[in-house]
Amino acid sequence: xxxxxxxxxxxxxxxxxxxxxxxxxxxxxxxxxxxxxxxxxxxxxxxxxxxxxxxxxxxxxxxxxxxxxxxxxxxxxxxxxxxxxxxxxxxxxxxxxxxxxxxxxxxxxxxxxxxxxxxxxxxxxxxxxxxxxxxxxxxxxxxxxxxxxxxxxxxxxxxxxxxxxxxxxxxxxxxxxxxxxxxxxxxxxxxxxxxxxxxxxxxxxxxxxxxxxxxxxxxxxxxxxxxxxxxxxxxxxxxxxxxxxxxxxxxxxxxxxxxxxxxxxxxxxxxxxxxxxxxxxxxxxxxxxxxxxxxxxxxxxxxxxxxxxxxxxxxxxxxxxxxxxxxxxxxxxxxxxxxxxxxxxxxxxxxxxxxxxxxxxxxxxxxxxxxxxxxxxxxxxxxxxxxxxxxxxxxxxxxxxxxxxxxxxxxxxxxxxxxxxxxxxxxxxxxxxxxxxxxxxxxxxxxxxxxxxxxxxxxxxxxxxxxxxxxxxxxxxxxxxxxxxxxxxxxxxxxxxxxxxxxxxxxxxxxxxxxxxxxxxxxxxxxxxxxxxxxxxxxxxxxx
Amino acid sequence: xxxxxxxxxxxxxxxxxxxxxxxxxxxxxxxxxxxxxxxxxxxxxxxxxxxxxxxxxxxxxxxxxxxxxxxxxxxxxxxxxxxxxxxxxxxxxxxxxxxxxxxxxxxxxxxxxxxxxxxxxxxxxxxxxxxxxxxxxxxxxxxxxxxxxxxxxxxxxxxxxxxxxxxxxxxxxxxxxxxxxxxxxxxxxxxxxxxxxxxxxxxxxxxxxxxxxxxxxxxxxxxxxxxxxxxxxxxxxx
Numbered sequence: 001x002x003x004x005x006x007x008x009x010x011x012x013x014x015x016x017x018x019x020x021x022x023x024x025x026x027x028x029x030x031x032x033x034x035x036x037x038x039x040x041x042x043x044x045x046x047x048x049x050x051x052x053x054x055x056x057x058x059x060x061x062x063x064x065x066x067x068x069x070x071x072x073x074x075x076x077x078x079x080x081x082x083x084x085x086x087x088x089x090x091x092x093x094x095x096x097x098x099x100x101x102x103x104x105x106x107x108x109x110x111x112x113x114x115x116x117x118x119x120x121x122x123x124x125x126x127x128x129x130x131x132x133x134x135x136x137x138x139x140x141x142x143x144x145x146x147x148x149x150x151x152x153x154x155x156x157x158x159x160x161x162x163x164x165x166x167x168x169x170x171x172x173x174x175x176x177x178x179x180x181x182x183x184x185x186x187x188x189x190x191x192x193x194x195x196x197x198x199x200x201x202x203x204x205x206x207x208x209x210x211x212x213x214x215x216x217x218x219x220x221x222x223x224x225x226x227x228x229x230x231x232x233x234x235x236x237x238x239x240x241x242x243x244x245x246x247x248x249x250x251x252x253x254x255x256x257x258x259x260x261x262x263x264x265x266x267x268x269x270x271x272x273x274x275x276x277x278x279x280x281x282x283x284x285x286x287x288x289x290x291x292x293x294x295x296x297x298x299x300x301x302x303x304x305x306x307x308x309x310x311x312x313x314x315x316x317x318x319x320x321x322x323x324x325x326x327x328x329x330x331x332x333x334x335x336x337x338x339x340x341x342x343x344x345x346x347x348x349x350x351x352x353x354x355x356x357x358x359x360x361x362x363x364x365x366x367x368x369x370x371x372x373x374x375x376x377x378x379x380x381x382x383x384x385x386x387x388x389x390x391x392x393x394x395x396x397x398x399x400x401x402x403x404x405x406x407x408x409x410x411x412x413x414x415x416x417x418x419x420x421x422x423x424x425x426x427x428x429x430x431x432x433x434x435x436x437x438x439x440x441x442x443x444x445x446x447x448x449x450x451x452x453x454x455x456x457x458x459x460x461x462x463x464x465x466x467x468x469x470x471x472x473x474x475x476x477x478x479x480x481x482x483x484x485x486x487x488x489x490x491x492x493x494x495x496x497x498x499x500x501x502x503x504x505x506x507x508x509x510x511x512x513x514x515x516x517x518x519x520x521x522x523x524x525x526x527x528x529x530x531x532x533x534x535x536x537x538x539x540x541x542x543x544x
Numbered sequence: 545x546x547x548x549x550x551x552x553x554x555x556x557x558x559x560x561x562x563x564x565x566x567x568x569x570x571x572x573x574x575x576x577x578x579x580x581x582x583x584x585x586x587x588x589x590x591x592x593x594x595x596x597x598x599x600x601x602x603x604x605x606x607x608x609x610x611x612x613x614x615x616x617x618x619x620x621x622x623x624x625x626x627x628x629x630x631x632x633x634x635x636x637x638x639x640x641x642x643x644x645x646x647x648x649x650x651x652x653x654x655x656x657x658x659x660x661x662x663x664x665x666x667x668x669x670x671x672x673x674x675x676x677x678x679x680x681x682x683x684x685x686x687x688x689x690x691x692x693x694x695x696x697x698x699x700x701x702x703x704x705x706x707x708x709x710x711x712x713x714x715x716x717x718x719x720x721x722x723x724x725x726x727x728x729x730x731x732x733x734x735x736x737x738x739x740x741x742x743x744x745x746x747x748x749x750x751x752x753x754x755x756x757x758x759x760x761x762x763x764x765x766x767x768x769x770x771x772x773x774x775x776x777x778x779x780x781x782x
Contacts, residue, residue: 282716299713304589304609457694457713457720458590464635467718468669488668495631498604499592 001259001266003145006136009258013137018056020076020096022046023125024084025069026059027211028243029204029365034086035070041089042072049093061212063125065112066365068104073125080106111381112363117344119352120328121368124212129247132254135215141260143334144219147226148268156227157183160330162338164350169195169286169323170398170427171503172349172416178320181310182228185318190230192221193295193314193321196237196244197279197286200399201450203430205354206324208366210237210244213328214251218261218274220327223334225272228320233274236291239281248276283400283454287502288321290456301458302502323428325354345371349415353429359396360386360435369414376410379433386435393436394518398427400447400454401507403514404440423514425507440519441526445473447511455504462505465496469512476526483527490516550616559612566594566607569620576620577629577658579747580695581608585704591695593629593658596620604628630662638669639718640676641690642748646758649749655693656748674718681731684754685743689721692750698722698742710736722750 024030024039042057063071068082072092081092082104091101108114118124127134135141147156161176182190194217198206210217221233237245252274255261263271277295284290285300292314294300313319329351333341345351349371355378358364362384369378375395379385386392394404403424405412412418416426434443448470457463472489475481493509493516500506516523549558552565552574559568564587569576579591589606596607599617607620619625636642636655644650658664676689694713699722702711710733714723724733743751754760773779 284716301713304606306611452717455717457715457717458588458696459592460590460632460635460693461592463694463717463720464639467672468635468638471670471672492631495628499595499628499632501589501592 003149006141006145009133010137010139013133019054020051020056020074022055022057022093023060023063023073023075024057025061025063025071025125026129027062027208028241029062029066030069030071031243033069035084037086038070038072038084038089041086042093045090045093048090049097051093051096055093055096058128059130060126061124061129062121062208062366064116064121064366065106065363067363068106068365071106071125078108080108082106110363111377112365112367112384115373115377115382116368117352117370118368119332119341119344120209120216120325120354121212121366122332123216124208124366127213129212129214130250132215132251132258132260135213139335140215140331141219143331144222144226144260145266147223147334148266148270153183153227153229156223156334159334159338160227163333163341164338164345164348165326165329165333165341166349166416167323168325168329168353168428170401170425172426175322175326178310178322179224179227181308182230182318182320185311187318189232189315189317190228191314191317191319192225192228192230192233193288193291193319194221194233194235194327195286195288195291195321195323196235196241197291198238198241198324198428199283199286199454200401200428200430201447202356202358202396202432203399203428204356205366205429207241207244208356209324209328209354210241211247214244214247215255216328216331217248217324218251218255220322220330221274222261222265222272223330224320224322224327226270228318230320231271231273233272234277234295234314235274236277236279236285236295238279238285245276245278252276282456283450284456284502284504287504290502291321292319301456302504304501325429346413346415348417349426353414353426355414355429355431357383357431357433359432360390360392360438361433362387371415372413374411374413375405378414378431379410383433386433390435390437392433393438394434394440394443396424396432396434396443396511397430398425398507398510399430400450401425401503401510402427402430403510404434404443404518405514406518423510423517425510440515440522441473441477444512444515445470445477448473448508451504451508455508459499459501459505461496462500462502462508465492465500466505466508468492469496469509473512476523479526479528480532481527482530482532484530486523486527548612548614548616550612550614550618552618553620561612563612564608565596565605565610565612565616565618568612569607569618574620576607577662578608579654579658579693580697582697582700582745585697585700585745588696588700591693592632595625595628597622597625626662629658630664633659633662633664634667634669636693637664637667638671639674640692641671641673647691647749648752648756648758649691653749654747672718676721679724679730680754681729682733682736682738682754683731684738685730685740686752686754686757687722687730688750688752690750691748692722693748694720694722695747696722697745697747698751701741701745706737706739706741708735708737708739711742 072081072084165175166172290300290302309319354368452466455462577593587608589609594607595604597619678688680686699711724730
């Protein structure tokens with residue numbers, strides 16, 4: 001495989017493109033509402049209407065407005081059809097012949113689409129994720145070619161540092177620095193791991209990327225492997241994502257067939273293979289040291305750092321671990337240059353961020369916005385506010401490790417540092433909107449219960465501390481707690497945060513702490529007076 | 545090996561490169577409490593009792609797994625650390641059922657000793673009282689999960705000193721527990737070599753030799769009667 005071969009594939013693919021393309025969303029969300037049958041009926045209808053010479057029905061990745069799925073778009077009409085059923089597929093195809101349809105039409109000019117900026121999701125909803133030719137036709141694997149032909153590994157790392165990309169898994173560690181550390185560590189064997197163990201409740205960004213554009217992740221991993229000197233990669237993906245796993249397997253197979261993975265990639269001395277490891281559904285396996293233990297076939301529990309994976313990771317070898325979205329950002333950076341990427345976003349947070357918008361909001365789905373977009377723009381303009389005319393009360397980011405940002409702070413720009421200041425985190429991209437019917441103590445209890453379930457049980461503060469915190473939160477909710485209990489809860493939050501072994505425990509108190517910070521009154525309203533539980537004249541004091 | 549100089553609780557000490565904070569502190573008579581640490585097997589940093597403050601690092605670091613470095617300034621016993629340690633101990637006591645009065649290890653239990661030395665007068669958290677089983681299927685040993693603190697010392701000893709690989713951790717969070725082989729009764733374990741090293745390693749009374757529990761205390765009154773009968777009535781058969 002050389003440059004010309006890549007061009008031949010791209011040209012062939014472009015030549016085969018039919019005049020009209022009907023795109024049908026084939027990501028997990030739409031497929032759960034029968035988009036597979038929709039696609040089948042669309043194809044049948046096109047054939048029956050004898051339009052197949054000029055019309056192509058294409059299964060594509062996520063088209064973003066998940067709440068209105070199954071989604072179908074027709075490029076010649078510049079139309080987006082929503083909630084398409086297998087039954088009205090025929091009607092939809094008839095519109096190409098001038099027929100009318102009552103199918104709900106979406107608006108491409110709505111802020112939900114207009115305000116998006118697609119880098120990671122550029123191919124999502126556009127190309128067929130199951131065909132490598134489709135990816136190559138949109139400049140796929142060009143970045144890898146350029147990197148292998150024209151750049152030294154050192155230059156690749158420098159370019160990444162210049163781009164200012166920070167890890168999209170949640171903590172926001174500068175990617176270039178991480179690459180540089182692994183590159184500098186001397187070892188005959190190094191590994192690259194893609195963390196696709198997306199586990200935050202309400203988060204589905206990484207799943208969508210894998211389902212919609214798996215090759216961008218493979219290409220990103222290959223570039224990273226070249227930069228750090230690795231020859232083996234692993235994608236650690238959770239078993240709950242069967243479609244993502246299937247598409248990754250297809251993508252890896254296709255890339256190997258074309259010589260874009262394997263030995264002597266692009267006829268260079270660079271070899272790189274990728275294998276998939278399927279996680280069995282433990283949240284803690286998203287933590288990098290636990291993830292590596294799991295890849296090695298051991299019990300997925302974290303270990304103290306240092307040593308960091310960059311020095312001693314998988315089987316003791318230097319290992320680079322990045323998240324799905326981070327890798328998906330890599331090919332565009334090398335195609336368009338680090339300066340281009342660094343010009344997007346804010347001073348300290350470059351590029352875009354994909355969010356999974358969910359909860360009490362009108363438009364749920366996937367959005368990609370430049371860093372620095374305010375929460376208000378996201379939830380009110382793009383998300384269309386809360387349903388039934390209710391008020392938005394808070395936005396939760398970062399899942400069980402994050403916090404609740406109250407409505408009065410909606411003008412906060414979304415970047416790593418601003419969210420941190422508010423006691424939340426960027427997280428991997430889950431964004432759950434809550435309206436005024438939500439009780440914040442309930443929210444804290446929900447996330448604490450999640451942490452109790454997901455604690456691996458290795459260290460005492462996380463294992464036993466979260467149990468006690470959950471117990472105290474339940475006591476408060478049952479109106480059986482006093483100010484003493486609240487003080488105990490806060491003391492435990494502080495202790496668990498500072499003494500837990502890994503990120504899971506260290507951040508488990510965050511939802512509680514942030515709701516305490518902004519909604520303390522809701523806790524206090526549930527408290528009983530200090531005398532509660534004491535006996536008076538032989539009888540327990542009545543509840544408030 | 546190069547020597548490193550560091551400060552522990554205001555005292556300057558020097559030690560060999562590669563040593564852990566815990567080793568160096570103990571060599572110099574500075575006591576840092578531990579539960580999951582055991583000489584002879586690798587450290588896992590799980591109990592969080594040995595956390596120390598290192599100047600310039602925001603996070604608390606476990607002394608057992610942290611290597612010393614030149615110019616390191618450590619605090620091993622600050623008020624904050626004492627508070628956290630006491631809380632950790634309280635959490636352990638509340639998590640399972642630790643009733644010293646009826647425990648085989650009463651008086652020689654590391655958990656109990658630490659509770660005394662850390663002034664843990666009472667437990668402020670509600671006891672969870674989970675109902676764990678006691679496995680007495682083994683010929684020689686027993687395991688009372690109610691007294692287990694999941695330090696996993698027995699697991700490491702079993703795998704890395706004995707090399708049998710019988711013990712393991714199963715489940716997660718509150719339901720994490722020590723298992724034998726593929727989670728079968730200890731007595732049915734094929735791999736257990738009956739070496740008893742796990743019992744030696746246990747910091748509490750979770751693992752014990754059979755016959756040593758409170759309930760197994762035997763007074764053998766029949767024997768007295770037998771002797772008296774033999775002497776007085778010349779009856780030798782009971």
